[in-house]
């Protein structure tokens with residue numbers, strides 16, 4: 454019986470490991486999705502900045518087009534100077550030219566402002582692109598690590614499944630059946646250790662006489678409270 458219990462205990466440890474790997478496996482797709490989302494946000498932010506710069510460039514081109522039309526007007530007005538006959542006409546033309554020039558210099562001012570804004574944004578963008586590059590690299594590294602972990606888990610899973618098969622065959626089928634039933638009903642734990650006279654599955658005390666018997670690991674003893682098979686791991690040994 455002792456050997457059987459030891460095998461069962463080992464089986465339990467494998468099953469717990471398998472369970473935690475399965476839980477991890479459920480987590481991976483979510484982690485991947487999170488990384489995708491991070492990447493998307495980062496790229497979108499850069500795209501938005503680029504769009505803003507493009508729209509400003511468009512404004513700049515429009516203003517420059519308008520300005521050159523206005524400059525044409527000034528030239529034409531200047532060309533009319535030679536045709537002027539009276540002083541009154543001369544004064545009128547001068548003031549027209551002045552007004553046009555004022556408008557033009559306002560437009561030039563505006564264009565310069567837009568250009569400054571574009572320069573500023575471009576500077577920000579190149580810094581942001583650098584930062585984003587680093588962030589994206591980090592995300593890529595995380596993704597790779599996750600993939601490696603997934604592959605590793607898959608390997609461990611396969612190995613442990615095989616070991617489980619072998620172990621199961623070494624244990625009396627009646628015992629395996631009991632263990633499987635208990636495991637299903639009791640959150641994956643069918644065999645459980647006892648520590649300080651307490652069942653480590655339900656944390657209820659076991660009777661002193663039973664505790665003495667459990668320490669021998671010689672008989673199939675089940676917790677009076679949770680029904681799990683009790684196992685003695687020895688004193689001071691790690692879990």
Ligand SMILES: [Zn+2]
Pocket residue numbers: 652653654655656657676677678679680681
């Ligand atoms: Zn119990």
